[in-house]
Amino acid sequence: MTRLAVAGVGAISPAGVGVSTLAEATTLGRCVAAGPISETNVAVLKKIRRSAAITLYAATAVEEALRDCGVSGFADCALISGVTNGALNFSADFHHTLVTEAKETASPTLFSESVLNAPAGNASIIFNIRGPVYSIIGGQSIAIKALMLAATLIETRRAQRAIVVCAEERNELSSFCYSRFNPKAARVFSEGAGALLIEPVDERRPINPVELCTITGYAAYTIPGSPHLALQRAIDGALSMADLEAADIGVAVSDYKTATLFREIPTLSFSDCLGYAFCVSTMWNIILAAMACGGGCPVNPLFAAGLKKYAKHSEINHVIIYAAEEDGDASAIILSRVGASS
Amino acid sequence: MNNVWVTAMGLVAPLRPFDTVETFWGALTSGEDSIKLQAPPLLNTNQKWLTAAIETEPVLRPEDKFFYIAEAALKMAIGDSGLSAEELLGADMVIGSILGNVLSRERQLIDGNIQNRTVEASLSYPVRYLGQHFEIGGRLSAISTACASGTDAVGIAARSIATGEAEVVIAGGIDVLSDFALAGFNLLQALTEDKVRPFDKKRTGLALGEGAAFLVIEAERHALARGAKCYGRVLGYASRADASHLTAPHREGRGLASAIANALSQSGLNASDINYINAHGTATVYNDLMETKAIKLAFGEAAYTTYVSSTKSMLGHAFGASGVIEALCALMAINTGVIPPTINYRYPDPQCDLNYVPNTAKATPVGAAMSLSAGFGGQNAAVIFARRPQI
Numbered sequence: 131m132t133r134l135a136v137a138g139v140g141a142i143s144p145a146g147v148g149v150s151t152l153a154e155a156t157t158l159g160r161c162v163a164a165g166p167i168s169e170t171n172v173a174v175l176k177k178i179r180r181s182a183a184i185t186l187y188a189a190t191a192v193e194e195a196l197r198d199c200g201v202s203g204f205a206d207c208a209l210i211s212g213v214t215n216g217a218l219n220f221s222a223d224f225h226h227t228l229v230t231e232a233k234e235t236a237s238p239t240l241f242s243e244s245v246l247n248a249p250a251g252n253a254s255i256i257f258n259i260r261g262p263v264y265s266i267i268g269g270q271s272i273a274i275k276a277l278m279l280a281a282t283l284i285e286t287r288r289a290q291r292a293i294v295v296c297a298e299e300r301n302e303l304s305s306f307c308y309s310r311f312n313p314k315a316a317r318v319f320s321e322g323a324g325a326l327l328i329e330p331v332d333e334r335r336p337i338n339p340v341e342l343c344t345i346t347g348y349a350a351y352t353i354p355g356s357p358h359l360a361l362q363r364a365i366d367g368a369l370s371m372a373d374l375e376a377a378d379i380g381v382a383v384s385d386y387k388t389a390t391l392f393r394e395i396p397t398l399s400f401s402d403c404l405g406y407a408f409c410v411s412t413m414w415n416i417i418l419a420a421m422a423c424g425g426g427c428p429v430n431p432l433f434a435a436g437l438k439k440y441a442k443h444s445e446i447n448h449v450i451i452y453a454a455e456e457d458g459d460a461s462a463i464i465l466s467r468v469g470a471s472s
Numbered sequence: 473m474n475n476v477w478v479t480a481m482g483l484v485a486p487l488r489p490f491d492t493v494e495t496f497w498g499a500l501t502s503g504e505d506s507i508k509l510q511a512p513p514l515l516n517t518n519q520k521w522l523t524a525a526i527e528t529e530p531v532l533r534p535e536d537k538f539f540y541i542a543e544a545a546l547k548m549a550i551g552d553s554g555l556s557a558e559e560l561l562g563a564d565m566v567i568g569s570i571l572g573n574v575l576s577r578e579r580q581l582i583d584g585n586i587q588n589r590t591v592e593a594s595l596s597y598p599v600r601y602l603g604q605h606f607e608i609g610g611r612l613s614a615i616s617t618a619c620a621s622g623t624d625a626v627g628i629a630a631r632s633i634a635t636g637e638a639e640v641v642i643a644g645g646i647d648v649l650s651d652f653a654l655a656g657f658n659l660l661q662a663l664t665e666d667k668v669r670p671f672d673k674k675r676t677g678l679a680l681g682e683g684a685a686f687l688v689i690e691a692e693r694h695a696l697a698r699g700a701k702c703y704g705r706v707l708g709y710a711s712r713a714d715a716s717h718l719t720a721p722h723r724e725g726r727g728l729a730s731a732i733a734n735a736l737s738q739s740g741l742n743a744s745d746i747n748y749i750n751a752h753g754t755a756t757v758y759n760d761l762m763e764t765k766a767i768k769l770a771f772g773e774a775a776y777t778t779y780v781s782s783t784k785s786m787l788g789h790a791f792g793a794s795g796v797i798e799a800l801c802a803l804m805a806i807n808t809g810v811i812p813p814t815i816n817y818r819y820p821d822p823q824c825d826l827n828y829v830p831n832t833a834k835a836t837p838v839g840a841a842m843s844l845s846a847g848f849g850g851q852n853a854a855v856i857f858a859r860r861p862q863i
Contacts, residue, residue: 241656246616252848262711354604
């Protein structure tokens with residue numbers, strides 16, 4: 131198996147532009163999810179003035195991940211986009227115009243920018259990414275599935291490296307749906323994007339010798355109606371692939387509420403701080419975990435507040451991030467500190 | 473890498489009603505045109521559009537038709553496969569669609585349904601529903617790469633088999649006509665008010681269609697062990713982005729040519745080994761010119777000796793389903809030695825100067841065939857099938 135490194139990260143969230151704002155908000159436990167994103171990357175915005183917010187967020191996160199890695203674009207790079215709801219604001223505007231006004235008055239941009247692969251398509255154009263570009267659809271677990279697809283593309287040499295991005299925009303329709311149909315969840319909805327650049331450890335370019343962490347295991351399962359069982363299998367599969375035992379895991383990160391998966395291992399969630407942004411929430415979890423692994427030993431300050439009560443966890447070598455959906459879709463991924471062995 | 477077989481097929485498409493792939497193929501190769509002037513499904517307008525619609529009895533709303541045709545096509549493919557219930561439980565499924573579950577979500581909101589419908593409202597619900605309904609118990613995935621969705625679903629499924637991640641993957645494409653899409657393509661001035669004439673000098677645009685199609689893709693070892701039939705092997709697949717424009721293809725066909733070249737490289741075949749290309753062939757001015765240039769760029773001189781046809785001239789453009797329908801057509805060409813025609817072709821375009829199999833099907837042996845797709849976002853995909861070698 132090709133060893134893969136997380137070589138760049140990027141994010142935009144209600145906390146602001148950049149992973150540093152994401153990290154700062156979660157470290158301080160500052161709740162930032164109450165409102166929509168108000169700050170944007172002006173340079174990116176200039177290139178996609180007419181696009182939907184979701185595209186702006188995706189492009190902003192990709193730009194930072196590429197910049198973090200020291201490059202401005204790749205011709206032989208794959209781009210995998212995870213999407214839960216897509217550009218629903220543009221879709222709604224398009225429908226509204228069709229129904230209430232003459233159909234000729236609707237802007238064609240509202241149509242073309244609302245297709246589910248528009249964020250990925252626009253990002254490929256802005257950053258001249260000419261390798262395989264895919265948009266895969268699903269809930270919170272799709273972020274990990276997108277990473278798995280990217281890993282396969284690199285493994286089979288269909289791409290030298292890959293950008294994985296998840297983006298969502300706040301939308302009245304999706305907020306209404308989830309709140310009305312699932313009132314017990316009582317979630318604060320959020321928006322933004324997160325992106326990772328992954329590449330083989332052995333083909334590292336000298337331009338960026340610092341790798342955040344390595345991806346050592348992942349798995350996904352779908353068992354309709356049994357998310358807990360699917361998740362257990364996904365976690366077991368990821369541990370098996372990484373050749374690790376559950377006890378080797380330093381910390382777990384997930385927004386999926388379950389008390390029984392890891393009894394001895396602290397499980398952190400940042401959704402109280404960042405809000406619920408569908409697939410993006412999982413991507414933020416992965417980014418924060420990658421940064422924590424990059425800090426290595428002792429425990430990265432990012433996780434310190436959440437780990438206070440677990441005194442024995444003085445270092446993090448391996449972090450598992452998992453997600454599961456009501457419909458039985460589950461996935462898990464393990465990130466390991468560079469040099470950490472099983 | 474494992475050898476990859478296609479062991480079963482099923483579809484529901486326009487054309488007169490059919491029960492088997494063979495009946496569909498007979499109608500298609502006879503040049504039957506399913507494109508008619510029809511009213512849009514929902515919006516109350518006086519305007520009619522040229523579309524290729526699937527007629528159902530009773531008439532179904534789009535969101536219901538989506539699941540109706542998907543179930544029928546998948547049932548046909550599973551029946552054709554001979555897979556046991558146990559084998560289905562271990563199979564993966566990947567479905568490509570542009571609209572996905574958008575139509576159902578709209579309907580639920582319109583109806584004010586207050587049941588717990590979070591799951592049913594999700595865009596990836598169709599693949600979960602079909603997985604549960606047919607007891608397909610492996611990994612279920614939904615992909616949306618615009619009009620390349622179906623071809624990418626086939627390619628991703630084949631890659632899973634080749635790398636040993638899975639032994640059986642069902643790849644499908646589903647999409648139905650909607651007012652949203654009709655109005656959108658109309659605003660982009662992509663719809664024709666004339667006949668659909670791919671590669672013709674007087675082509676004026678596309679007609680939208682709908683359909684559902686599934687292929688059962690399987691590891692050769694697994695297929696041989698259970699005595700499955702083989703419609704063909706998947707030898708190569710590639711996806712490449714134009715990185716040029718969101719809705720218009722790259723003028724020189726850069727991304728598509730790269731996808732073709734990469735798929736050829738994977739397959740180990742030379743361009744001259746490909747006997748037939750099922751083209752994306754939408755009949756828009758820019759697509760057909762770009763596609764011709766891409767084929768020439770990747771094939772060189774062999775472009776002029778390879779048959780190229782567009783089945784969209786008869787079936788319309790079924791969005792994300794078209795890639796799987798056209799992959800099925802490429803496989804049927806291999807199996808029957810008949811290449812479907814490009815109908816409504818009258819005036820040769822000097823810039824589109826390949827052999828487009830005008831108006832009448834061509835009987836000729838087909839050892840290997842390629843299917844091409846392109847879509848919004850600068851998506852391009854190419855997949856290569858070949859006859860099973862004599863064992």
